[in-house]
Amino acid sequence: MIPLFTAQPSGKNMEDATSSNPQSLGFTDKLKSWLSWSWTYICAVWFAMVLTMIYVLRSPLKLQDTLTSASVFLNTLTPKFYVALTGTSSLISGLILIFEWWYFRKYGTSFIEQVSVSHLRPLLGGVESSTTTGLFSSVNGEAEPRPSVSECKVWRNPLNLFRGAEYSRYTWVTGKEPLTYYDMNLSAQDHQTFFTGDTQQLKLEDTVMQKAWRERNPQARIRAAYQAIEMNHECAAAYVLLAEEEATTITEAERLFKQALRSGKSGKDINLLVYIKRRLAMCARKLGRIKEAVKMMRDLMKEFPLLGMLNIHENLLEALLELQAYADVQAVLAKYDDISLPKSATICYTSALLKARAVSDKFSPEAASRRGLSTAEMNAVEAIHRAVEFNPHVPKYLLEMKSLILPPEHILKRGDSEAVAYAFFHLQHWKRAEGALNLLHCTWEGTFHEVSVYPKKELPFFILFTAGLCSFTAMLAMLTHQFPELMGVFAKAFFSTLFAPLGFFADKMESFMPSSFWHQLTRI
Secondary structure (H helix, E strand, O other): OOOOOOOOOOHHHHHHHHHOOHHHHHHHHHHHHHHHHHHHHHHHHHHHHHHHHHHHOOOOOOHHHHHHHHHHHHHHOOHHHHHHHHHHHHHHHHHHHHHHHHHHHHHOOOHHHHHHHHHHHHHOOOOOOOOOOOOOOOOOOOOOOOOOHHHOOEEEOOOOOOHHHHHHHHHHHHOOOOOOHHHHHHHHHHHHHHOOOOHHHOOHHHHHHHHHHHOOOHHHHHHHHHHHHHHOOOOHHHHHHHHHHOOOOHHHHHHHHHHHHHHHOOOOOHHHHHHHHHHHHHHHHHOOOHHHHHHHHHHHHHHOOOOHHHOHHHHHHHHHHHHOOHHHHHHHHHHHOOOOOOOOHHHHHHHHHHHHHHHHOOOOHHHHHHHOOOHHHHHHHHHHHHHHHHOOOHHHHHOOOOOOOOOOOEEEOOOHHHHHHHHHHHHHHHHHOOOHHHHHHHHHOOOOOOOOOOOOOOOOHHHHHHHHHHHHHHHHHHHHHHOHHHHHHHHHHHHHHHHHHHHHHHHHHHHHOOHHHHHHHHHO
8 A cells, every 4th residue: 555645743853843942043033034124225235336337337338329229229110119019018918917817716816926925035035924833732731822813724623523433424325435635634644743752762553553644545544553553552543543433433432542541641642642532522422421521621621721722612612502501601702712812613603602592582683673783682793793704604504505514624714614514513503592593694694784705805916917007008009009199209208207317316426426536437
């Protein structure tokens, strides 16, 4: 079996590499910052020196004669040449505009801007603003900077299903795969990076598991897990793989995760331990032991308080909603619905659900239209609008205007995949709150407010620039063809005005510097 992925460095190695010498990293950052700051001034000085040298060497280089010859040549050109020139410019800019528009519609960004950012920014001293943050970083209790939402768009689905016990059922019935290879690739990289420990101290079974996570065929992964268990009966990562992929029921998966927990307690891999405890809590939730699952999640969050990036609180919110413990849900939201923390559809729409639940049972669109909205109803509507602006794809799934599918293992924040994942688990909670979906429907339809769609793509600068350039050159071509003499007078007046400051600057330099000085420089 050919491995699908290349080896990934472990989380510990990445952490050691970035923290081995903080003083040298600080000096490097300062040096890069200083170079970026001084680059603009260096370019300005260099440009001024080039202009000065050209002016000084104008006589040896015969620049005056060259300019005279060029002006004579341009004066002999007919208006047809300028029509052809401007027409060709308009055609080329039009083709660039069409390509830019197509690229923007397909990929959501400008091709010219993307190339400029990718290739020119490093040359100009730009520094990448995004940081690579591991899925299970900060589990050792060490504080680290919290990345912003824009730095991490693809997230692990906190409520992702079990492959063997849940996803495989879809394959058995339909014969189709519920997950894309891209999604499984991301999961394999997560597992390989964080479940295999230090690559410099790998045991033989760890090496086998590293290859197992990269295998494309599920049966090959399962065989590799059994091979690792034969080498070491305490290989926790192997039991995790079997629980995820071989177990055909949640009960069987729970049994294997408990075996993995017993094996993992003897080791020092905290990442693996956290993952196992979380999945055990999810097994308890799926088997109906909801209070037990809530307790396990709370204990896990207390034991590892810096696990905010793992979004365990989203598992806790869903379990508390199932218990209808709305006061506890509000307490969790008060802690995590903060402007400094990364938002999610779960946080925004759960907050909207609680506010809608308080007024939805007695809500009537006709009565509200006559008397206006009360304070509580206005708060509910504003909360729904806040959620819709964060992810506008969710209402169509909650209102069953679009069919639900199995949620992926990774989601794109504010995207359709996040909407699918949220609605798959939370639709039942909205249905349980009487009138909540009706209030959402009225708000979504825009009965009271104009619902904004976020994110709204703005046209990139280069599309607007090429559109303006195409229109301007086409207009010049048409005017030159219709009024050649008038456009000739206009062009001469324009260029005379454009080069007037340069002539004024040259006269001032000649009057300021002694003639003997310029003569000596010319001789040199």
